Amino acid sequence: MKKLLSAAGSIVMLLAASPVALAADAMSLTLNWTPTADHAPIYYAKSQGWYSQAGIDLNIEAGKGSAVSAQRVGTGGAELGISDLPTAIQAKGKGADIKAVMVIYANSPQGFYWLKSSGIAGPKDFSGHKIGNPPGDAARLMWPAFAKRVGLDPASVTFVNVSPQAKVAALKSKSVDIISDFYNEHDLKAREFGSDLGFQPWRDAGMNVYGNSLIVNGAYLSKNGAQVKKFVAVTQRAYDACVKSFDPCLQALTASVSGLTPDNQRDQWNRIKQLMRDDTTTKVALGAFDDKRVKADYELVSSLIGIDKPYDPATLYTNEFLDKAVRMAPK
Numbered sequence: 001m002k003k004l005l006s007a008a009g010s011i012v013m014l015l016a017a018s019p020v021a022l023a024a025d026a027m028s029l030t031l032n033w034t035p036t037a038d039h040a041p042i043y044y045a046k047s048q049g050w051y052s053q054a055g056i057d058l059n060i061e062a063g064k065g066s067a068v069s070a071q072r073v074g075t076g077g078a079e080l081g082i083s084d085l086p087t088a089i090q091a092k093g094k095g096a097d098i099k100a101v102m103v104i105y106a107n108s109p110q111g112f113y114w115l116k117s118s119g120i121a122g123p124k125d126f127s128g129h130k131i132g133n134p135p136g137d138a139a140r141l142m143w144p145a146f147a148k149r150v151g152l153d154p155a156s157v158t159f160v161n162v163s164p165q166a167k168v169a170a171l172k173s174k175s176v177d178i179i180s181d182f183y184n185e186h187d188l189k190a191r192e193f194g195s196d197l198g199f200q201p202w203r204d205a206g207m208n209v210y211g212n213s214l215i216v217n218g219a220y221l222s223k224n225g226a227q228v229k230k231f232v233a234v235t236q237r238a239y240d241a242c243v244k245s246f247d248p249c250l251q252a253l254t255a256s257v258s259g260l261t262p263d264n265q266r267d268q269w270n271r272i273k274q275l276m277r278d279d280t281t282t283k284v285a286l287g288a289f290d291d292k293r294v295k296a297d298y299e300l301v302s303s304l305i306g307i308d309k310p311y312d313p314a315t316l317y318t319n320e321f322l323d324k325a326v327r328m329a330p331k
Helices: 002-025 037-047 066-074 085-093 138-150 164-173 183-196 218-223 225-244 247-256 262-276 279-283 291-304
Strands: 026-030 057-061 080-084 098-103 110-115 130-133 158-161 178-182 197-201 212-217
Touching: 026 066, 037 057, 037 225, 037 247, 037 262, 066 080, 066 085, 066 098, 066 138, 066 212, 080 085, 080 138, 085 098, 085 138, 085 212, 085 291, 098 218, 098 225, 110 138, 110 164, 110 183, 130 138, 130 164, 138 291, 164 178, 164 183, 178 183, 183 197, 183 262, 212 218, 212 225, 218 225, 225 247, 225 262, 247 262
Parallel strands: 026 057, 026 080, 130 158, 130 178
Antiparallel strands: 080 212, 098 212, 110 178, 110 197
């Protein structure tokens, strides 16, 4: 009888402790936008049980823009997030407690699209026109820097709120004259508009800043460094696996997210691989930041937009959790 009571007591204690243990291992990741091909590796790793095996109960939340995800992570609303790095630079200057732990886009994915038939030949013709994009979009936050770089008055355009899914329709209906979008979706617009499509990638206009990056809440990182290290290791491994073979990753993505067209997602991934590749990700580690580039991005944001409370850009990021043996394949 005593043995039974002892066993029962042990079970009660275990059950009582379980919720606490699960809560400690739970991690929430806020995406920059709704899930598409660039998030496929995360869904693939989750479907394979890699996060679970590492002791991580990962919850993936759709996002509403880099500014929102940076703010959410910075205030502790989520442990992890994905945010455009210049947006994260600004957010940290506003007091967001964040640190970047892995870069996804080593090259800027940002670009502007328009119809040549509208009379627009390039960015210098943007004055007096409407640009359609979501209010939390990184391109809108970075517009003053882009405008100054190409010689425009930042106030010379009008921004119109357009959801990511409605950008192409808005351009086609001419309710806006220009849209901002990631290079991932280039093929979709090229098929829709053909030779009438005008395109200006930011990276060809002297604005090749780092793009989407994984960020973590600073307070969470200081207390849970080992857990963050596990998350980064799994995520880096997943991106490497998807670079080598995308079909399993695509299957995991479409099984979890409805409304995606597989062919479009394959096209996106081919563009994403281009954005992931630079000298640092091929020679140091997949996902690694370059010190000089981060500093240059910080100085660009500081000089052309401004940072509320300046800080040392070296405190914005770390490569310490990346496996140097995992590198982006050369072209």
